[in-house]
Amino acid sequence: MYQSQNALLKEIDRAREMMVAAAMETGYTSEETIYRSQELDRLIxxxxxxxxxxxxxxxxxxxxxxxxxxxxxxxxILAHA
Structure with missing residues (x-):
């Protein structure tokens, strides 16, 4: 598990970029794009x-x-009563 929210957000951005790159290169329904999408879902x-x-x-x-x-x-209060 990640120690900070900022580190995790950076990893989410990286995973999103990799997913988009995979989609552009191999198609939106390719095994690699689906794998990257699932990885992104897990990080989110x-x-x-x-x-x-x-x-x-x-x-x-x-x-x-x-x-x-x-x-x-x-x-x-008790001390000054």
Missing amino acids: YEYQTLCKETEIQRQKAKVLFRQMILLTKKQY
């Missing part, structure tokens, strides 16, 4: 999965940050 799916995982991690971090803020406020 991997990118979407990575984006989803990243969003889930962001949401978890937001929740933890909010909990920390609330706990800090609670401790402050």
Whole structure:
């Protein structure tokens, strides 16, 4: 799996270029073009999965940050009550 979304986007661009080149050279329904298309589909799916995982991690971090803020406020209130 790729470490960053940018690296994966570059790979998607490369795969897309290779697919287009194969289509122009061997035809849109050739085995090579279909193979390149499937490779591109796989990379796009991997990118979407990575984006989803990243969003889930962001949401978890937001929740933890909010909990920390609330706990800090609670401790402050109790200390000054």
